[in-house]
Amino acid sequence: MKDPNILPIIQDESWLEGHTQDIYKRYQRYQSAMEEIISYSGSILEFARSHEYYGIHFEKLRNGWIYREWAPNAHNLFLTGDFNQWDRYSHPMKRNYRGDWEIFLPYDKYKDKILHKGKVKVHVEADNGAYDRIPAYIRRVEQDPENHDFAGQLWFPETEFQWTDHDFSAENNKSHPLIYECHIGMAQEKLGVGTYLEFAENILPRIKAGGYNTIQMMAIMEHPYYGSFGYHVSNFFSPTSRFGTPEELKYLVNKAHEMGISVIMDIVHSHAVKNINEGLNEFDGSDHQYFHPGPKGYHEGWDSKLFDYGKLEVKQFLLSNILYWMEEFHFDGFRFDGVTSILYLHHGHTDFDSTEKYFDEGVDYDAVLYLQLANTLIHTYSENQISIAEEVSGMPGISRSPEDGGIGFDFRLAMGIPDFWIKTLKHKPDEHWDMFEMWHELTNRPKKEKTIAYAESHDQALVGDKSIAFWLMDKEMYFSMGVEQTNLVVDRGMALHKLIRLITISLGGEGYLNFIGNEFGHPEWVDFPRVGNDWSYQYARRQWSLADNEDLKYKYLDLWDKKMISLIDQHKVLKSEHAKQIYLDAEKKILVFERADLIFVFSFNISESYFGYEINVPTPGEYMVILDSDESEFGGFQRIDPSISYPTDDQNNIQIYLPNRTAMVLEKRKS
Template sequence: MNHGTTPAYIPPFDLYLFGKGQHWDLYRVLGCHPVEEEGRRMWRFAVWAPNASAVSLVGDFNGWLSDSHPLYPVGVSGVWAGLCEDVDQGTIYKYAVSAQNGATTLKTDPFAFCTELRPGNAAVVWPLDNHAWGDEAWMRERRATGLPLAKPISMYEIHAGSWQWAGHEYGQFLGYREMADKLIPYLKDLGFTHIEFMPLAEHSLDQSWGYQTTHYFAPTSRHGRPEDLKYFIDRCHQEGIGVILDWVPGHFPKDNWCLGRFDGSALYEHADPRKGEHPDWGTYIFNYGRHEVRNFLLANALYWLKEFHFDGLRIDAVASMLYLDYSRKEGEWIPNEHGGRENIEAVEFLRELNVVVHDQFPGAAMIAEESTAWPGVSRPTYSGGLGFTFKWNMGWMHDQLAYFSKEPVHRSWHHNSLTFSMLYAFTENFVLPISHDEVVHGKGSLLSKMPGDYWQKFANMRLFLSYMWAHPGKKLIFMGSEFGQWREWDCMSPLDWNLMDYPAHQGIMSTLRDLNRLLREEPAMHAVDFEWQGFEWVDLHDWQASVISFLRKDRAGNPLLWVFNFTPVVRENYRVGCPHGGHWREIFNSDAEFYGGSNVGNVHGAMARESEIPGGWGHYVELTLPPLAAMAFKPSWL
């Protein structure tokens, strides 16, 4: 056969699992795959379109004629399939899908592993198995260790298109392989444990940052081919850096070439706009109650973890999935079967997602961006939780940015903003996020939020990072914050790397480098992030001086003492309680001259004296508190 397609065999058990919504390798059944048929190399195409009247394969190879390469129904499964030898790797194609009313629309393969770069949107014939992995040691260790709850984690969130450019004009993006040569050494030097990529699945609109995903199985061609991304992740693992992917199962665009109204009917989305359309984003919402749609999403999550070795997924906009009335007014939403506002189908999908991922990939992290008070987001499903590994602590982020934006003279009246987070710090497994959302759309960069003159802005920035790293919870900051970018983030411009030539900006980087070192080397900083045993207040009541102090402790109870002065006033002979006598070494001081500070502190440490002070401590150290600074002390015997 030199022309056209023939029916393709798909095992009934694959179709049975798909119908149940439980085919974890569905992407190896649907989509485009090389096969050997009667000694000839061909490609099998399969697509789910149960309400279509006809489906055919079109592309440059047949002049985009919809009647020359038909696909055939596979039983009553709703799947159409066929074999074709007129294509090869690199061929672009779409499906011509005819609805029951006779209208034909060209649709991109939902399971395409590679697609055109915008403005094109066709699928590209590409093999799935295209990289020889060299990260066996990393993957073996990840499986053996299990959930990373007690590990040091500091994540660097990056938008791949605007971190650096390969040239001087927009669109001259770094390739995944170039990124490996530049980004990995950079993050190793700063001591970050993980990279978190904003969505890398293909999308047509640059300004959506990837959050309007059009092709769920295709890494964006802006930076290379799928095997190039695998190479990047492989290199990261070999250098000891984990990689997290931002994933968007909450909604998808209405563009007529992708998932929406795929076979002329509401297939992937709800037909009723009160459940199937997002009023804020102008997108469709997945029908989480349909087995095949759930399977599409579950298989997609597993695809990124299995085929690309990602170490976890950060799930975008979880709150929009959990509530039927999210961003809707009265009368614009449909209550659930119990009359409530909870989206029961989405809740069950998220629980199944987390159970399957944690079962299939021990050690992989599932991270929820959930902005409400939904209980048990990071608690096991068997106890009624959603089953995520971590949850972003949006309340902490809001309170800290509000507090630090205040002039120090006013901070005493907002002391609760500092301490309130500890009332709920252990109700979830929290990540403390300073993400892209906090440095865009007029909000200003992290450095620009800091009050005071030039010196105070940088001191406040170092203090903010120190408090963030000392606070219980895993850490995440957005690119540019590590050196103090003045300008808020713009996805159409690279970061202002010239700022790294200035000492004050170098000081922020040095501060963060040492905070990451403390996070990795001191078990008290990471081993007990989610239980009260890892934290103890020393003094949270000195609101008039805007000074707080607390202990971080490891599993054995060995402490680090953290002291924070949130004003520019140097405080001499300040007494801070501590649990033990003996000498305490100053192991960190954000006011050190090396960081750009005034070099006030306790370079020789402090000897704890035995005396009862308020708070019930039997010992205290007498310290000099530097201005707008954080200090950490460690008993000399540890």
């Protein structure tokens, strides 16, 4: 019988018993913080509404515009912009005792000056000098096409966007997430930046047809450098204007919801761009307003600034940012970037070779608490919201609730799985693939912590590396993908591409993620316009015409992905218990397991096919192949007859023909 006085994570994970006090202290800090928030604001939802106080708003009661900014160490603040011909000193702001500055602009006086799309900045005089800055809570930022300068933009459209997604529910998608990771700008085939509207019209139907139920959108928060992939954020409350207007982003989300697709954001609260002109760095003249002072506030590997999660105002800023995106744009949740860096003062730059590393002085407990509060806010807003941690250290309880002793995420990204595949493809010939290692890498996760499995994401495809398809087939993808062509490199590559994706989705987690275009084996890498490539968009796009071309083999991989996703969704494989291994033959490189009452059979053998291969199945009956990677419609050799059934013998064994480099899924025929 379990002790109700011991946190559930300790009861479920015996290896953590030596850290009972550490985990309990983690929980106590969370409890105390929640009590303070409730005492201070009434609820965490109200606590996370600083974006309704700061920034520029129209106040109906006072009949005018109010602008507020938190800048406790600044000497003077002045609002400037189109409305006053960019006079830096005509509109001084007043400071209160908390370090908040504000200015009120009455409607009667400014109705012809404070206009929709007007440009604004705030002139800040402080210890670091005098700078024109972009307001911290600004809702839109636009870049001047001539001088490339960024400025805040007033956004007061005459009519509000009319949402039609009131009946949409993300409940089913959250319980069985099939995630399509995408970047709006690089989603089109043209040599240029794609838009929200183009994505809604051209790409959403592809995602729906592919069977994915969730979109994970990158690079939504404004960032000054396009090539940062959206990870050097400057303006946290501004959807990037590169892709269109806020209303056009809302249109995209609304249309996705009409299709039954959830939309989650790749949110970057792990760091911020260090730029002074565009971002938050030294906003009030100090190096410790939003960020840690000195070296502690700088990430050398990312060349960016690090938030001080222990500061009340910073917690409010970040929590308000989360609530803003959920309320204003109807996002259904978040994938938190760089959680390992957030959790540790060393940002994960250590070997996690002992459990002490999860609780020693290297842990930033202010950051742990912030993530607990962030997840509480998300799930208080709606229990159907989804939160995913990009976390590689294996921090215990990352995807368990704070009440269980955890951090509160719904899922953790299984970052070890793509690393395993890339290392295997880079360093091991096929005949040396280790089936025991493969099973371990794909199943090594706590039973009560949910995981998003993936074979590759944007990380594996970024310039300097290659996608799985490109590792497998490389230059042959340029010359040998015709349906009438015979090429051993392509035959091997397509076979393994299908096997890798099926074994990852069926064995690796409780959710699945695919990066845009990789479902059909998109060739090449991802490289955004920059000096080094002469500002080319050649590799910052997706070539959908490859998958649509009936004369090319990309169509086979695309169809395989559709059928694979459909089977996984139909049988709710990701909601089922962990897979049970039935058979592993290290020498012949065969792996068989059961999950969701389906039998998954994989042969990674490079040359041998087996007649009458015997498999012991859990229950007696007659079994049929319901998915076969070797079918001709998937570019295979049609070596398996789909009409054959496989009855069990007295020992619950079936005998099958198992070709090399083939995967099949069998289901017991219903009587």
